[in-house]
Amino acid sequence: MHHQAMTREWASRIQEWTYVAPYDFYNQTPSEEGIEEMMTYQAIVEEHELIGFYCIGSPAQVPNSTYLYSSDFTDFGFGMRPDLTGKGQGRPFVTYIMERAMERRKPLRLTVASFNERAIHLYETLGFHTVTSFERNEIPFQVMVRH
Secondary structure: OOOOOOOOOHHHHHHOOOOOOOOOHOOOOOOHHHHHHOOOOOEEEEEEEEEEEEEEOOHHHHOOOOOOOOOOOOEEEEEEOOHHHHOOOHHHHHHHHHOOOOOOOOOOEEEEOOOOOHHHHHHOOOOOOEEEEEEOOOOOEEEEEEE
């Protein structure tokens, strides 16, 4: 597994990924604006195939009106190709991204939709704990940190 700069082709392909319910929350509506945002992310490739993406910093934060993100943490966010999810590949995938985020030498923070119990369980096994929660567009989110 390695990362490299996102390409427009990959960004376009990611927008077409389709997750099954309840993870269909993560499905994107293809748009030029979405491609432009994805171009600021890194692609994750394994054996010459796109398997996911990640971002570090403010692009990983979920805009909301109640929780103020401090600069004391390094935020990271990511997505794995839908056909690879739920098959035990999450731990090495997330660990790889955590290693990139830790290069900034701050504690780590991520924000996850509260319904995503599978992800939350994984994050807890990786040393994260929930510090607060908030809602955005009536969807609850949890903010998790790891020191």
